[in-house]
Amino acid sequence: MVSLITIFGLLGNITTGLVYLAPAKTFWYIMQRRSTEEFDCLPYVVKLLNGYMWVYYGIVKPNSILVATINGFGAVLELVYVTIFLIFAPPRTRAITATLFGVLDVVFPIGAVLVTQIFCNREMQIDVSGFLSLLFSVATYGSPLSIMKTVVSTKSVEYMPFLLSFILFINGLTWTVYAVLTNDWFIGIPNGSGFVLGTTQLVLYAIYWKPKQSKTTSDHVDDGWQNESLMLNN
Template identity: 55%
Template sequence: MEAPSFFVGVVGNIISVLMFLSPVGTFWRIVKNKSTEEFESLPYICTLLNSSLWTYYGITKPGSYLVATVNGFGIVVEIIYISLFLIFAPPRMRGKTAILAGILDVGFLAAAVLVTHLALHGDMRIDAIGFLGAGLNIIMYCSPLAAMRTVVATKSAEYMPFLLSFFMFLNGGVWTLYAVLEQDWFLGVPNGAGFVLGTIQLVLYAIYRPAKHVSVDLEDGWPQSEHLLPSSSPEDNKNEEWSISRQK
């Protein structure tokens, strides 16, 4: 089963890279508008912690370099996203982001690495990191729940990026298949949960997808449209009236 699992792992890496890059459009909007608007930072904070632990897992477990490489790429990308949040978020969101990133991505990660590296050895260390990674993987997939709640409350999916939801759905499905082939349930259980949650997000997006903005005239309530023909000048109107009077 080594050849099929390797092929699925490569496909999983490609999809994971696309998942990490999928919020680029969102952050381009944030930079362009110089505001994070109603977007949440928690998914990116959780993804950074998740990528860090899975990189550690991939380095520690023999033969898991596919897991380590793609998550190492994820670390770089998520750091950029969180940095942009800290630059463009309003003060309250900036403080919340800084506190959560400090607790989870610095404090918790450092404690997990130190404890597992110093206190555990061999398979026990790998299992401990796997349990932590599995739990945090589920948290990462659940982190858009806040955005999903906003979608239901506002009946609009504007602040739940479609590409992120779509690639989380694909990522969960492919890595679940890889885990089955490799019989690695530390990867299988959380990614199976991610596949289900990604499906729910896509269903919500289909129900509450953002409507196209239409300019509306406030006086009569009808959508405004551009004139298809150039408007007549006052001189043209006078000529038209004179022509009608002659016909009479």
């Protein structure tokens, strides 16, 4: 019989996959325009690092293959996003992006893996990789908080699409339940935070949504904001 842990892990893989796919429209827009315009590379560089660390955590911690697989998928997508950004960014932005990519997505993860593999036992490897994954997941919360501030100040949900808020809510809830079932608070803390953020965004949507609103809604707004929870934010 399939366990609840497996069920919620698989559901979390589905919702996290949707979170990772959400920026695809932004990068299709960038490719069509052949320019990154005012988009920021940092959310995608950090998400790539976050994906790397969750993959490592899922590998070193027993019975956490579902954590590793979905974040491996996410890391590949984020690598594609960063590559597209590098191709179409103007020279100065490209140089900044390449530097951030080299430091955060190459040097740091390789160093973290080597140091923990050489100097740490398995339990310490789990703790260090889990803490780093939690830390980088929380670091991605700046964008959703900024969006929520914009909603309150403008009294408009134009830049906070309902579907993305709902996915954030479901993703956070699913992985929080998974964390409770597995007693894994490295997963529970960032996804519990994602669940709270998703809930708050849905409440704001209910308060500020207006019928027949303008359809200019964030088709081209940076989707990095919803990379908020773990598997996500995982």
